[in-house]
Amino acid sequence: MLTLERAVELAESADGTDEICMRGGVYYISDTINMSYSGEWYSPLRISAYKGEEVVINGGFGIKLSDMTAADTSFTDRIIDKPAEGKILQYDLRSAGVTDLGEISRRGHLISEEKEPQAELSLGGSVQKLAGWPNEGYTGLISPAPGSDEYGTRTKTGIANGCSFAVDYDRPSLWGRQDEAWLAGTLGPNYEFDYYPVSRFDSGERRVYLREGALVEYYTKPYYRFENVPEELDAPGEYYIDRESGMLYYYPPEDTSPDAALTLTMPIRSAEDGSVRSMFRLEGCSNIVFEGLTLRGGRGSAVTGRYNSGISFIDCDIDSFGENGIRMDYSDRITVRNCRIHDVGQDGVLFSNCGGYADLTPNFNMVCNNEIYNFARLERSYKAGINFGYRCVGATAARNHVHDGPHAGMIFYGVNNDIYGNEFNDLVTEFSDMDAVYINNSNYPWERGNKIHGNYFHDIGRSSMNGIHQINVRAVRTDNKGCGLNIYGNLFYRIGDGGSGTSANNGIGAVTAEGTRNRIINNLFVDCTEAYYNTQKYREIEPAEDGTMYSDSDMINGVAVSELKKQMSVYLPVYGTAFPELYDFFCEHPNASKTNEFKNNMVINIAVPLSSYNGVQNAEGYRGAPELTDASGNYVSDKDPGFKSYSDGNFELSQAASELAKQFPSIRMSSFGTIK
Secondary structure (H helix, E strand, O other), X not given: OOOHHHHHHHHHHOOOOOEEEEOOEEEEOXXXXXXXXXXXXXXXXXXXXXXXOOEEEEOOEEEEHHHOEEOOHHHHOOOOOOOOOOOOEEEEOOOOXXXXXXXXXXXXXXXXXXXXXXXXXXXXXXXXXXXXXXXXXXEXXXXXXXXXHHHOOOOOOOHHHOEEEEOOOOHHHHOOOHHHOEEEEEXXXXXXXXXXXXXXXXXXXXEEEEOOOXXXXXXXXXXXXXXXXXXXXXXOOEEEEEOOOOEEEEEOOOOOOOOOEEEEXXXXXXXXXXXEOOOEEEEOOEEEEEEOEEXXXXXXXXXXXXXXXXXXXXXXXXXXXXXXXXXXXXXXXOEEEOOEEEEEOXXXXXXXXXXXXXXXXXXXXXXXXXEEEOOOOXXXXXXXXXXXXXXXXXXXXXXOEEEOOOOOOEEEOOEOOEEEOOEEEOOOOOOOOEXXXXXXXXXXXXXXXXXXXXXXXXXXXXXXXXXXXXXXXXXXXXXXXXXXXXXXXXXXXXXXXXXXXXXXXXXXXXXXXOOOOOEEEOOEEEOOOOOEEOOOOOOXXXXXXXXXXXXXXXXXXXXXXXXXXHHHXXXXXXXXXXXXXXXXXXXXXXXXXXOEEEEXXXXXXXXXXXXXXXXXXXXXXXXXXXXXXXXXXXXXXXXXXXXXXXXXXXXXXXXXXXXXXOOOOOOOHHHOOOOO
């Protein structure tokens, strides 16, 4: 049998060097390809496209656009804003044998039902948009009185209570299937995502009722849109699946070729228990190379695995998956290089528990020279293009281009991770209180040695949701008093837009580094509303007799100091050697210690002024208590210091300009992002 599954079986049973060469074409699969191959580093198993031919491994159902027909008037007559005749096409999935369409389900941070993603439609690897309203942007609500029963309860167990809210529109009164619509947006904390089922719309009261969901009082206003509404299929790129009839309706973008290939994502199931799994599942594997392949069309992840070593993904295109692109747990020497990962429902690349956390053994995982975009499509918050997850030690992200994501572009935990040469832009486009690179090390003060250097951050913190500008968005942030971060030699451009009124840039800026021992050195900030913000306020704290500034009953990020001391003692024998300052951690209170550094940076504001919305910024070009930050050698100006071409976005500096800040590094625009 000439199948990929059979080829993998033969490779795993053979001795010596193995190579699986795939001729050009589309290979449809429905079962997870489980692998347990273990080879030598000098003779890896290589699964590749033959001589660069186009190989697509597709877990979905293929549809040619030419096989679709003009939609019946029984459907198009229902559309409110009708496109031109013949623009909407239909395809009978049921007649084609496609009956497993999945189930649209509740999603969001800590509230997801954790069901398999539903079927989605992809065009050439780009997932299309489920029909909804409004087509662009969001709408809002008239908030009920605080404390009213209308709010519902937003907990994982109590969310089924549902809620209702008044609105100033009546568009849903035109929808025939109100109970099949879904609300997508934010009804509470503006850094979280809510995806709730609609129950009904009362046109007399102008009130939306949700079958599940809750309103949570927060300091920003809710914003959302509705999805899965057939009457709103009125824009190119939108689709709708009638789950009763099995009919797919689609409005293709203009000038789409009749030969274009559509993919309806399908479940790739385990042959053992029928559960939805990834396309490839690697357990205990070593030394495998996936090269020149396109992986597409599954409702789970493209590749998952545990306890693997020496796995490489080179020149691959991974798209149209409901969960992750690549996820590896408890694994080392994983390389993702020269790949394009996009249109995935959760993380692009995720490593978790990788490396020796107890002894600081690096995992040597490398994510380099990839383009990663349009991730976090279904789970839209706390999913990132690159995610170095829990207890990640010694991973590298280099020369990637991470862009166009609703939430963080990169999230990382752990120790000694190296992030350099990347380009991050157009991120955190739909939320507030989130950052292009979000570092979550606040509960683990021994997690240090992380470096963010030589990266290019631009066009971040410039979004508005339902007319209100987002707030508290940074290019880089250590949240909740995180410590020990090294940020140097980066270029930050157009972080914030300097708006006023409802577009005021509240808490928008390049770097927030809370806690102690954070170093922000030799960075170039151009047209950023803020360069650096140390959020702590200085106050006198009397040390105890042992020199500490905490009592055992004090809390640090929700953990009692007595408990944190116990945890710290476990790591000090190893971590204290790598980071001697840990021995002084409890003697350095963030509100009393001048251990943060902001030195030798250039802060240039030409088109966008430094913001005074959150308070006056000092002469060194940052905001915060001078008693807490060692700041010197910074150059602050509203004039072009000598850029190669400010108007063209080329911020390479003349020799004279580079000498304006002490020991300032050379900026080369070619050193950012992917190498072609």
